[in-house]
Amino acid sequence: MDVYTIAVIPGDGIGREVVPAAVEVLKVLAEVHGGFHFKFQEFPWSCDYYAEHGEMMPADGLDILKGFDAIFLGAVGNPGLVPDHISLWGLLLKIRREFEQVINVRPAKALKGVASPLTDPQGFDLVVVRENSEGEYSEIGGRLHRGDDEMAIQAAVFTRKGTERVMRYAFELARTRRKHVTSATKSNGIYHTMPFWDEVFKDVQRDYRDVRVDSYHIDALAAQFVARPYVFDVVVASNLFGDILTDISGAVMGSIGIAPAANINVNGRYPSMFEPVHGSAPDIAGRGIANPIGQIWTGALMLEHFGHRDAAQELLQVMEDVTAEGIKTPDIGGHSGTRDVSDEICRRLRR
Numbered sequence: 001m002d003v004y005t006i007a008v009i010p011g012d013g014i015g016r017e018v019v020p021a022a023v024e025v026l027k028v029l030a031e032v033h034g035g036f037h038f039k040f041q042e043f044p045w046s047c048d049y050y051a052e053h054g055e056m057m058p059a060d061g062l063d064i065l066k067g068f069d070a071i072f073l074g075a076v077g078n079p080g081l082v083p084d085h086i087s088l089w090g091l092l093l094k095i096r097r098e099f100e101q102v103i104n105v106r107p108a109k110a111l112k113g114v115a116s117p118l119t120d121p122q123g124f125d126l127v128v129v130r131e132n133s134e135g136e137y138s139e140i141g142g143r144l145h146r147g148d149d150e151m152a153i154q155a156a157v158f159t160r161k162g163t164e165r166v167m168r169y170a171f172e173l174a175r176t177r178r179k180h181v182t183s184a185t186k187s188n189g190i191y192h193t194m195p196f197w198d199e200v201f202k203d204v205q206r207d208y209r210d211v212r213v214d215s216y217h218i219d220a221l222a223a224q225f226v227a228r229p230y231v232f233d234v235v236v237a238s239n240l241f242g243d244i245l246t247d248i249s250g251a252v253m254g255s256i257g258i259a260p261a262a263n264i265n266v267n268g269r270y271p272s273m274f275e276p277v278h279g280s281a282p283d284i285a286g287r288g289i290a291n292p293i294g295q296i297w298t299g300a301l302m303l304e305h306f307g308h309r310d311a312a313q314e315l316l317q318v319m320e321d322v323t324a325e326g327i328k329t330p331d332i333g334g335h336s337g338t339r340d341v342s343d344e345i346c347r348r349l350r351r
């Protein structure tokens with residue numbers, strides 16, 4: 001029996017609703033599937049924790065997390081309590097950086113029973129591979145002057161190592177899929193980093209001549225994600241572009257509440273972290289209507305990461321059956337609550 005220790009950080013807002021729902025589903029899956037077992041331990045690190053302690057997580061938080069096999073996180077952010085850049089850099093981005101979770105894998109595909117703005121019968125099935133540790137997400141820069149001369153400067157960091165690494169990950173993934181990689185660039189407008197990005201892409205593609213490639217400027221790519229998402233297989237993008245593209249692909253699926261994500265530590269030194277694409281959604285928090293599918297699908301990515309592909313597939317199948325039968329939250333046109341959806345998934349897993 002494989003036993004996995006999982007650090008659970010529900011975080012803020014709807015994270016506190018969708019995480020317990022998904023944990024319940026994962027417990028039932030382990031029980032009925034056999035062969036593996038989870039030991040979950042919850043941590044209250046969040047904006048409320050900050051209000052009490054002046055930090056998003058304790059000083060030894062990373063040391064504590066290091067001892068786990070994976071981290072299962074909900075959402076971070078309560079702008080009424082803590083400025084967003086403080087909460088994100090104090091918890092989510094800190095974990096991604098310190099635990100070298102350099103790759104963010106964000107799949108998106110048309111699900112049965114979820115009305116999508118996309119009417120094409122072909123559906124779509126793509127994965128965005130996002131650079132997760134550098135790029136535009138940088139603390140380098142500063143603010144100068146006051147009044148008319150006030151300014152803010154923000155530097156982006158693109159290392160050859162980091163850029164090549166995310167591209168190789170995307171090509172390797174494409175080899176297990178439809179062998180097509182699309183690069184998200186903006187080398188017409190961004191003078192240094194994006195021509196560099198294109199150069200590295202060209203260098204890496206030489207090692208993957210069996211994989212078809214193309215490249216779009218991010219603005220055109222964003223439009224294509226909406227108009228023709230079915231033409232994409234694996235899309236490789238920088239930190240910011242990948243974040244934006246996956247909010248779009250979430251919306252194209254029908255709701256960002258469905259979209260899953262995995263922050264992968266590729267060197268095996270630290271745990272990987274699994275968290276859905278969506279944020280804390282303060283507007284609907286506490287109403288019991290948050291969509292748990294993004295968090296549950298994220299749980300399936302965690303199972304795949306541990307090598308339990310069949311259990312992950314079983315979970316995805318049941319999840320899709322439930323949405324196909326109309327048991328779904330209001331964001332995707334249903335009338336069910338968070339727990340109605342997760343309870344129904346548990347009930348079907350037990351059958």
Ligand code: GGG
Nearest residue numbers: 074075076275276277278279
């Ligand atoms: N699911 C985690 C969360 O709270 N995401 C919101 C967000 O804005 N994340 C920024 C990012 O993924 O870079």
